[in-house]
Structures are given as C-alpha cells and as structure tokens.
Amino acid sequence: MDRAATVGGRVHSIALGTTPVDAGASHVWSFYSRTRWWIQRLGLGAALVPAGGLGSLGIAATDLPGIVRAGLDVARLWRRLDFRSPQRAAPFDRASIRDYASRHLSAQLTSSAVVPSFEWNAFCSLSEMSQVLLLQGGRLFLRARPYRMRGGLQLFPEALARGLDLRLGSRFATRSLAFGPGGAVAKLADGSSILCAAVVVATGPGEAADLAEFAPSLDRFLRGVAHSTVVREWWNLPGRRAFRNEPLRLSFGVSSEGVAVARPAGDALFLSLALYGRAVREMGSEEVDSAMEQLRIGLLLGSTPGQPMTRARFRWDSAVTIFAPGHFRQLDQLVPSRPQGRVVLAGDYLVSPTVEGAVLSGERAAAEVMRLPILER
Ligand SMILES: Cc1cc2nc3c(=O)[nH]c(=O)nc-3n(C[C@H](O)[C@H](O)[C@H](O)COP(=O)(O)OP(=O)(O)OC[C@H]3O[C@@H](n4cnc5c(N)ncnc54)[C@H](O)[C@@H]3O)c2cc1C
Known part of the structure; x- marks a missing residue:
C-alpha cells in the first residue's frame, strides 16, 4: 500500500517533453551491490549506463597532504566504515563534515571536491552531515562509478513491484x-x-x-x-551547444543555494538546475521562478529570449534524508x-x-x- 499514485517514492521519473528525467534519485553507484543485483535479476541490466561525472572534481597538487591525512583515517577505520552496517561507525560520529574538513582539508579541496560530492548530492550543507559520510565515501571512492537508467530509474521500483497486490493512492x-x-x-x-x-x-x-x-x-x-528540500528543473535548449561544460554553483543569499549541470544532448543543451537550502522551503513559486532564471542565465552567460525549449520542474519538500x-x-x-x-x-x-x-x-x-x-x- 502506498499513499502515492505511483510506486517508487523518491525514485520518481517525469517527462521533459518526451524524454524521461529523474525527479528524485538518478544515480546508481558501482558499489550498490544489492540494487545492481536486483536490477540484473529484473532484466534491466542493459538499461543501466555509465553516467560520467567524477571528472568534474578539481583536485590540485596542493591538496595532496589533506588527501593523504584523510586517507590514513579511512585506512585506520576501514572495517568500521561499512555503509551496509552504519552503526559500526558510531564512535566516529562526533562531528560534521564541515568540522572534519576545517581540521584536516584545505579550503580549496573542500570547495572543489567535498562540496560537489556531498552538498550537491544531498542538497544540504556540509555542517548538517555527519563526518562518517565523508569517511565512508573515502572508503568507497576507489570503486565509485556512477550509472543512470535509460528510461528513468523509476523503471526499477516498477519492475520490483510487478505482480504484487498493489494498492496505490490517497485512500490507501x-x-x-x-x-x-x-x-x-x-x-x-x-x-x-x-x-x-x-x-x-x-x-x-x-x-x-x-x-x-x-x-x-x-x-x-x-x-x-x-530531510533536505530541493526544487529541480530541467531545460532542453535546442541549438545551444556552446556552454561552460562544468557544474556551476551560485549563491542566493545566506541559506539558499543552487547548482546547475549542463550536458549536450544531440544538438541541444540539456540543463539540470537544483535550488536547495533552508530558504527554498519558504519560497513561493514566483521566487523559485526568478531564482531558477538567475541560475540558468548564470550558466548560459546570458538570457535566451524567444528560444524554443522544453522544461519540467519538480519540488521535494522531503528530499534526501x-x-x-x-x-x-x-x-x-x-x-x-x-x-x-x-x-x-x-x-x-x-x-x-x-x-x-x-x-x-x-x-x-x-x-x-x-x-x-x-x-x-
Ligand atoms: C532529488 C533527489 C535526488 C536523489 N538522488 C539520489 C541518487 O542519485 N542516488 C541515490 O542512491 N539516492 C538518491 N536519492 C535518495 C533516494 O531517493 C532515497 O534514499 C530512497 O529513494 C529512499 O527510499 P525509501 O523507500 O526509504 O523512502 P521513500 O522513497 O520516500 O518511500 C516512502 C514511501 O512511503 C509512502 N508513504 C509515506 N507515508 C505513508 C502512509 N501514511 N501511508 C502509505 N504510504 C505512505 C510514500 O508515498 C513513499 O512512497 C535522491 C533523493 C532525492 C529526493
């Protein structure tokens, strides 16, 4: 039984024109052994395709001492950083990722690698997340390759639920x-x-x-x-192949932030924008419109008046746990x-x-x- 009209909860795909996009979870990582086992078993293995993305982390030679220090911590705690058994890491759950980064890592490494890996995926600030997540991430990093599902990740829960006696909708x-x-x-x-x-x-x-x-x-x-809050929007902009091919983060005031990622899709530019942070919870649709517009213009370095485009938006008030x-x-x-x-x-x-x-x-x-x-x- 689920009160929603569709199966999948926060795994939910919506349409950008005729293209499915993931409004909720999108990435299945190489270390998701149970998820990948089920995906194979359900016959969806061929739809799982490499997603790219790690290449955008900018790490400089000056970051090496910080990386080595964190690496030693991970090696020392290796057996306790099993993300399948999170309770084993309890003794190290004493500070936030922000606290850990300020003690051990350079500001440059934090902004170029830690923020994109954690804030942009969890849609909340480093001070809100336990340092255990960073240390677990360090253990998983070497085998971390992202995949996404062609056709949208919701195919996975739909396949899992096939054949069950489902009751969906608010009356259930x-x-x-x-x-x-x-x-x-x-x-x-x-x-x-x-x-x-x-x-x-x-x-x-x-x-x-x-x-x-x-x-x-x-x-x-x-x-x-x-849970974090996020409003996600996708744009498909035909004829906009030239763009700054890196993730872009813009700030909107003290507590509301956005992230934008662009990738080419045929001869179009595919833009994914996310607004997150505490203030987004309070934002009405007009404020979201104008913040999204700022993000989009910031990424494209100019507005695109009158250009044909498709767009889709989805809001999660309870997004990532x-x-x-x-x-x-x-x-x-x-x-x-x-x-x-x-x-x-x-x-x-x-x-x-x-x-x-x-x-x-x-x-x-x-x-x-x-x-x-x-x-x-
Ligand atoms: C924008 C976004 C991006 C994400 N990106 C990723 C990603 O790339 N990779 C990744 O691994 N994870 C990602 N996540 C996290 C991932 O989606 C969640 O961790 C996971 O889906 C949580 O599953 P769950 O079953 O615990 O909860 P949910 O999926 O939230 O399921 C809870 C279900 O309970 C139902 N429900 C609640 N109350 C009732 C009630 N009273 N009666 C009946 N039904 C009820 C809800 O309708 C819902 O279907 C993302 C999440 C979001 C929102």
Whole structure:
C-alpha cells in the first residue's frame, strides 16, 4: 500500500517533453551491490549506463597532504566504515563534515571536491552531515562509478513491484497501526481496516512515528530525522551547444543555494538546475521562478529570449534524508529494524541515505518478518 499514485517514492521519473528525467534519485553507484543485483535479476541490466561525472572534481597538487591525512583515517577505520552496517561507525560520529574538513582539508579541496560530492548530492550543507559520510565515501571512492537508467530509474521500483497486490493512492494512506493478539490492524484513509500478521512500515521516519506507538527513544529518533528540500528543473535548449561544460554553483543569499549541470544532448543543451537550502522551503513559486532564471542565465552567460525549449520542474519538500552528526550513534543504540511488536521498520534512514540504503533496509525487514513466529488464528 502506498499513499502515492505511483510506486517508487523518491525514485520518481517525469517527462521533459518526451524524454524521461529523474525527479528524485538518478544515480546508481558501482558499489550498490544489492540494487545492481536486483536490477540484473529484473532484466534491466542493459538499461543501466555509465553516467560520467567524477571528472568534474578539481583536485590540485596542493591538496595532496589533506588527501593523504584523510586517507590514513579511512585506512585506520576501514572495517568500521561499512555503509551496509552504519552503526559500526558510531564512535566516529562526533562531528560534521564541515568540522572534519576545517581540521584536516584545505579550503580549496573542500570547495572543489567535498562540496560537489556531498552538498550537491544531498542538497544540504556540509555542517548538517555527519563526518562518517565523508569517511565512508573515502572508503568507497576507489570503486565509485556512477550509472543512470535509460528510461528513468523509476523503471526499477516498477519492475520490483510487478505482480504484487498493489494498492496505490490517497485512500490507501495508512492512518494508524494498532496491535492485538491476532496481529496488527492497519487503519486506512478510506475508513477501512486490514488485519495483518505483520507489517513493514517503509514510510519516512516522521510518518512512521505518527502511525504507531514506539518506545520513547525510538520515537524521538524517528521524529528527529530531517530531510533536505530541493526544487529541480530541467531545460532542453535546442541549438545551444556552446556552454561552460562544468557544474556551476551560485549563491542566493545566506541559506539558499543552487547548482546547475549542463550536458549536450544531440544538438541541444540539456540543463539540470537544483535550488536547495533552508530558504527554498519558504519560497513561493514566483521566487523559485526568478531564482531558477538567475541560475540558468548564470550558466548560459546570458538570457535566451524567444528560444524554443522544453522544461519540467519538480519540488521535494522531503528530499534526501540527512544523516546529521549523532545519527549513526542513535542507530547503534536503537537497532530499529528489529521488530517492534509485529511491526518492522524499513527505509533509507536505517542504513544510508541512498537507493541502496532503502533496498538493504527492505531486504532486512523482509528477513525479520520471516523470522516472526506464525500467529494462530
Ligand atoms: C532529488 C533527489 C535526488 C536523489 N538522488 C539520489 C541518487 O542519485 N542516488 C541515490 O542512491 N539516492 C538518491 N536519492 C535518495 C533516494 O531517493 C532515497 O534514499 C530512497 O529513494 C529512499 O527510499 P525509501 O523507500 O526509504 O523512502 P521513500 O522513497 O520516500 O518511500 C516512502 C514511501 O512511503 C509512502 N508513504 C509515506 N507515508 C505513508 C502512509 N501514511 N501511508 C502509505 N504510504 C505512505 C510514500 O508515498 C513513499 O512512497 C535522491 C533523493 C532525492 C529526493
């Protein structure tokens, strides 16, 4: 059951004219072993194509001492930086990436490599993310190659869900979960109830906390997890092949920022713009329009009046799950994917703020459900 009209949650593809673009998750990395296993198994392997992108990180010779220092930290903590078992990194979850960078890395390395790798992907600032993410990234970096799915990544959850008894749409939103001797009772928005032997709650953390009564420490954790906000827009500009072929970051005031990436698509310029930061949450559509226009003009070094183009926009008020300093320590203490009564939690916030994290959490939840004793009715 999902309250949305389509499967996939934050894996969601929309149309830019006739071209599918990813409004949510777009990149599947080479180290996503479970996701890639499922993609192969579902017959989608041929649609997964290299995405490029690492070439844009500008690293200078003067950055080498910082890289070596961080590399030594990663080597020392190697076994604890397993992003499949995030709780193992709990002892190092004591500061933000910004704090780590200011102690160990040069400002140039931070702005040319760390910001593009983390802020531009998580749509929040380095001070909001735990340094564990940076150290885990250091362990994964050598085998990190990005892929995207031709036709849009939503093909993946759609294929995963094929053949299941799906109920989609707002009337199937779960309103509450209650527990009794016969199992769990899910109350739905349309007023109906379903008796289940067990329930996997794979909503966001805040929504999970609203559905059932969990232990106070777990409830506090679930309600404390934050998400970044992003408005993404795509432009297809025919006849604009000449452009500055690098990602561009522009600042809009203190807390609202944007990132733009351009790539050629046939004889057109394909532009992907993102506005993020706390202020975006407050922005109305006119402010978004004008900030997007500034981003676009900044990238193209001029406006393009009267030019034919296609564009598409999507807004996420809860975009990427923020693994803030302290998140990993709480995971270590809570082990929240263990059953809570006949309810098991799943979601990226339990493993890693990625598609792979969501897939792994789902596999673990399924395994926990299979272990629950069978109820006599
Ligand atoms: C803009 C953007 C870019 C991203 N880029 C990447 C990327 O390139 N690579 C990557 O790996 N990850 C990326 N991510 C992160 C990735 O999308 C998420 O980590 C992952 O999809 C989370 O999956 P999930 O199943 O935990 O949560 P979700 O996908 O959010 O699923 C939760 C589901 O619960 C449903 N729901 C909530 N409440 C209820 C209720 N009461 N009743 C019924 N249903 C309910 C929702 O409708 C939703 O479908 C990106 C995310 C965004 C937003």
